[in-house]
Amino acid sequence: MNEVRVGRTDLFAPRIGLGTAALGNFQRAISDADAIAVVEHALERGLRYLDTAPLYGHGLAEQRVGRAVAAAARDELVISTKVGRLLRPDAPRDETQYHDGVPFYVDVPPVGPVWDFSYDGVRRSVEESLQRTGLERFDVLLMHDPDDHLSEAATTGYAALRDLREAGLVRAIGAGMNHSAPLAELVRSCDLDVVLLAGRYTLLDQSAMADLLPACEEREVSVVIGGVFNSGVLVDPAPGASFDYIPARDEVVAKALAIQDVCRKYDVPLAAAALQFPLAHPRVSTVLIGARTVAELDDDLALLDVEIPPALWADLRNAGLIHAG
Structure with missing residues (x-):
């Protein structure tokens, strides 16, 4: 649970944090009591970084974190x-939040997300999140999935976050997305402290090395990594496993199986290699664990104790299964 500086700010964040999408009934409903128990157990285990969002359970995750x-x-x-x-x-209805007509978040309050990266919209979003959590402040604010709203995010959205930072109402600002190229654009055009990247710097997919990570190196921006298991295929790469929240293509499963074969050679669980892999990059400050139960959280934390020999990474590079860099 060592801490590292976030960007060039005076904020230090733990290397391991808890992501809370699953605690907002992502793909499966859980009770308030069970969700709250996960957060409380995370605190007991020493996790001090919690990441949430209005989208997660349409307010449920924020409410549960606050409690x-x-x-x-x-x-x-x-x-x-x-x-x-x-x-x-x-x-x-936001079709990006559905797959085959089924919503990603189930049993949620009767509200839905409306895009708004305007200056006033961002300020309003922060105020409403404070009300849902019952908190007096947030440490980090991130623009959420502005893929199709980059112009507004880079101007009015960023201006609102910048002013909140300058007023001392938040300590670090940035953006969080599932795609690295638009995040890299925001890093180059705005004065961000941190970005949250889900799924694009993992044991299976290092596409962020082509754009985002070099940009963050140049601008001294910290990177928080989510989705280290690529939705499950890096835990159990069986047919039907998920990748990016939907069933994985055959070639994705095949690559995950090949990585698993190398891990087995060294008696290392695939999931342990997946969880530890992003921590080696110098710009990665924190890796988020997205546990939905207390037992799952304990299982994930145990993966951090698995010793991984350098030869495993070398074998993966030599086989072309991870980026040569």
Whole structure:
């Protein structure tokens, strides 16, 4: 649970954090009590970085995080949430949040996300997140999935976050996405402290090495990594495994199986290699664990104790299974 500096700020964040999409009923509903128990157990185990968002459970995850940390020492925590989507009862259906007609978030409140990266919209989003969590402040604010809204995110959205940072109301600002190229654009055009990248710097997919990671090196921007298991295929690469939240293509499963074969040669669980892999990059400050149960959280933390010999990584490079860099 060592801490590292976030960008060039005075904020230090733990190397391991808890992502809370699963605690917002992502693909499966869980109770308030079970979700809160996961956060409380994470705090007991020493995790002090919690990442959430209005989108996660359409407010559920933020509410549950707020209740779980109510009795915790706030100054010991690093809490991040996101902006760019306001929750409204009359929201139009967002097809990006469905697969084959099934919503990613189930049993959620009767509100939906509405895109808004305007200056006032971002400020309003922060205020509403504070109300849902019951917190007085956030440590990190991230623009959430602005893929199709880059112009607004880089101007009015960024301006709102910049002003909040300058006023001392937040300590670090950035953006979080599932794609590295648009994140790299924002890093180059805005004065960001941190980015959250899901799924594009993993044992299976290092595409961020082509654009985002070099940009973050140049601008001294920290990188938080989510989705280290690529939705499950790097835990159990069996037919039908998920990749990017949907069934994985055959070639994706085949590559994961090939990586698993190398791991087995060294008696290393595939999931352990997947969880530890991103931590080696000098710009990666934190890796998020997305556990939905207390047992799953303990299992994930145990993977950090697995010793991985350097020869395993060398074999993966030599076989062309990870980036040569």
